[in-house]
Amino acid sequence: MGDVENDALRHGFETRAIHAGQDPDPSSGAVVTPISLSTTFAQSDVGVHQGYEYSRSGNPTRTALETCVASLELADHGLAFASGLAAEDTVLSVLSSRDGGAPSGRVLLANDAYGGTFRLISKVWAPRGLAWSPVDLTDLDALVAGWPDDTTVLWLETPTNPLLTCVDIEAVSAIAHERGATVVVDNTFATPYLQQPLRLGADIVVHSATKYLGGHSDVVGGFVAVSDGTLAERLRFTQNAAGAVPAPFDCYLVLRGVKTLAVRMDRHCSNARAIVDLLVRHPAVERVFYPQLPDHPGHAAAAKQMADYGGMVSFTMAATDRLSGEDAARRVAAGTEVFTLAESLGAVESLIEHPAAMTHASAAGSALEVPASLVRLSVGIESSADLVADLEQALDDL
Known part of the structure; x- marks a missing residue:
């Protein structure tokens, strides 16, 4: 040692x-x-x-x-x-x-x-x-x-x-x-x-x-x-x-x-859980990616080696009669007020982005290409009630 x-x-x-x-x-x-x-x-x-x-x-x-x-x-x-x-x-x-x-x-x-x-x-x-x-x-x-x-x-x-x-x-x-x-x-x-x-x-x-x-x-x-x-x-x-x-x-x-990393991560994680609770029950959401979910493919590995499951949440949008999954994802990403549409992650403020057109655009056409219907959240340390309400209104407004 x-x-x-x-x-x-x-x-x-x-x-x-x-x-x-x-x-x-x-x-x-x-x-x-x-x-x-x-x-x-x-x-x-x-x-x-x-x-x-x-x-x-x-x-x-x-x-x-x-x-x-x-x-x-x-x-x-x-x-x-x-x-x-x-x-x-x-x-x-x-x-x-x-x-x-x-x-x-x-x-x-x-x-x-x-x-x-x-x-x-x-x-x-x-x-x-x-x-x-x-x-x-x-x-x-x-x-x-x-x-x-x-x-x-x-x-x-x-x-x-x-x-x-x-x-x-x-x-x-x-x-x-x-x-x-x-x-x-x-x-x-x-x-x-x-x-x-x-x-x-x-x-x-x-x-x-x-x-x-x-x-x-x-x-x-x-x-x-x-x-x-x-x-x-x-x-x-x-x-x-x-x-x-x-x-x-x-x-x-x-x-x-x-x-302040420890106290921030505690809040990031608890706020992320509140967001996941909303997403898993919302009909506009096709799939939620968060390691704490029992059906997440990496749940067992995360439970084995992580003290908590983190402040990052991703989800794909379901297609509707009016919108493709990509269109729905873009509208949600641009439709929040407390979540800021921006690249990067991991800071005190909550951010939302469309990876296929933003942070992961360089992977288009490769084996690492991400779904066009994907939305990524960096859940910050604001009031969890405000974050849930903000995302919910963006989803409801499709």
Whole structure:
């Protein structure tokens, strides 16, 4: 058991979210981590300094964020990035070019992954020589039977964006490790409050810190958590060499958001349940995707590895005599008042979107294409009664 996990036994999640990496400032006693704007740091002699030389390589505010979120993920190492995709790009760079040469190997990607991840792998890395295949990670027998010999990386989200598919991290990690592959888990939807993939066998965790970690729709960021020291060293080298690092103020904003992550996630989850209760009984809704529902394909996996079921809800609209499912979905997405029609997710305000035309448009025509009748909700922390009433009027108004 590592030092980080030992620390977790001494202090609970909420305590670490507020205090890990965030001791009072020694020079002033400030209880809020200062924003260190300096790009360079004085040296007492050539190569002798206090841990920082140049802010691309390291910054005190970034260190505080990296220490805190690593602790929440039960990881020995954490690395902050300028965006979630910058974090993913760095991971792909390290895992696909282990000898510093051209990309090689194959990424097995969940067949309903986030559109941005699909675009990065299929449109940026594949032309450079990295092979990839979409796979159904809920069918373990098929995964084993169809495993390509050149696979080096298994990349998954759980729950997925936007269909909320849940994958048994422990089971697929065991399959991947038996075949020499590295397991990467995008934990953005669950957050470390609900799920810790490293504890379940994953090798690397990635986040879009823009979402639940930041939590207020005011900062773009990414994060990587890992416990393997050698892998962490390679990731940090590439982080510094490529330079896709967050600004100190961005680190401060994510760190501030993390302090309330636990209480926000509790409200996100309870509000999502109220929305699901409406959707499952409304005649205009064809199907509801939420891991807590007993008929959800990933319910067993979610119940096994998540502390709660999250704040994301998706549903498909039924076609009517007047409207196709896609038309109905578009009208509902544009017909709410408390829910804001916008991309992104995971913040205090509730958002609604039409994935096929918005966040997942890049997957059109591919194996990862999403239904045109799909609506995705990021359920915020407003009054649950207001959210239910708002969505209900949009559904009734079709």
